[in-house]
Amino acid sequence: MRWPQTKLVTALVAVAFTTASPGHSDIQYPMSAATQCSLPGFVSNLSSDAEVYLPGSAQFDRFSERWSNLETPIVNITILPATDDVVKIVGAADKCNIPFLAYNGLHGSITTLGRMDWGIAINLRKLSGVTIAADGQTATIAGGTNSKVVIDELWAAGKQTVTGTCECVSYLGPALGGGHGWLQGHYGLMADQFVSLNIVLADGTLQTIDANSDLWWAMKGAGHNFGIVTSATIKIYPRTLTNWAIETLMFTGDKVKALYQAANDHLLRNGTQPADLINWSYWFNLPEVDPNNPIIAFYIIQEGVSVVDPAYTHPFRALSPLSATPNNGSYLDLARWVGISLDAPPCQNTGTANPRFPLYLPAYNATAQQEAYALFASATNASESSPFANSLFMFEGYPTQGVRGVSSASTAYAFRGRDNNLLVAPLVQYMPTDAARDREAAELGNRLRGILQGGSGRAEMHAYVNYAYGDEDLEGWYGHERWRRERLGKLKRKYDHRGRFSFYAPVV
Structure with a gap:
């Protein structure tokens, strides 16, 4: 277990926390605690709308919990700032040498966050508008x-x-x-x-x-x-186009090779997928349909139409899917259609570990897809009580014209070329038990990613930093050109030479 530093523990002991009100106005401060680096001094400069929570309260648990419980940061105090409170918190934490981390919604699951073993969570949820x-x-x-x-x-x-x-x-x-x-x-x-x-x-x-x-x-x-x-x-x-359409096709795993070859031929088309067209797919277990193997949900989404153009859907219907379901609506429906709306399972905090192992690909290698599917099926088999049975393999095929239209050299985001048309990531979901289970999950995720990277023919890894597991290298997150690493390092030394912001995919 990682133990917090004495400085903050002493401050916490000196404070009686009252849970009757969400604000910090109900924290009772002893008269003797007056320095800025004690908790009373630390929070006394915050606005009256700021909220401060300590361990032992339901609010602390609520506002400091993580979506993924693998290598989670350990915090001793959670603050919900208002107005200019972020300035005060960061300034005081810098002077007092107290680590801090901004919390801002779900899905940050990178293992480097676990390097924070004490300090302040700055939950930004009150800064909304x-x-x-x-x-x-x-x-x-x-x-x-x-x-x-x-x-x-x-x-x-x-x-x-x-x-x-x-x-x-x-x-x-x-x-x-x-x-x-x-x-x-x-x-x-x-x-x-x-x-x-x-x-x-x-x-x-x-x-x-x-x-x-x-x-x-x-x-x-x-x-x-x-x-x-x-x-x-x-x-x-x-908002010039208000209508969107989707075709949801469900396949059994025996179609995996033909399905992804068809995606290459009829949707990706050597990096020329139309700007109004999106293809997504998931692999996941659905025992009532197939008790032994994951099923494949394949989505074709098109902007500005009420029905997806048959030129895009017919090649996939020809593969005899289990079902093919058209639907139409607006931009507001997209997240619900693909299962990532606010009330969907991926948006819930359930105590599970949810590491992902992202990779950009130029196209699908149908043979590698088949090999990865076989491994995913054997490792997540629900009928054999796999601890990873609720895992998900995600394949995101966005149009890339607008991304490629911005010079790669103009941003720290590096992966804009035609060889990064797809974003894929196994999400290995499980209930954390011990370090051995964590290692098993990491091995599985990296084996799955490795199969697809090998199929790409590319030695260097291109990984989306927002999905990163944490074992990727700096070049995998921010680009393989040497000048990128040097420029990031120079800026880090100029703007954050003490390394205050070093818990999320650090650049040095």
């Missing part, structure tokens, strides 16, 4: 705003932008690592929408940065390493 500029060309998004809030607020105003696909993630968490989204074929990544950022740096100073700052490059792909963004002004676009 969307303000659309009078000219309708930009919007300012508060730092803790949920992706669904952004989607709904903009949609209601006749606008849209690139957001994360999953409704329960924050807007800014994915954006700082690049950020994939349904609309990226038109507009690029989430990070490509940044106009300016209000950011609290490691020393507690608040700065507004834009393309004139040397830090701008790093924030668009490696932003987790340089500060806490309290708000972002982003590009928004008119």
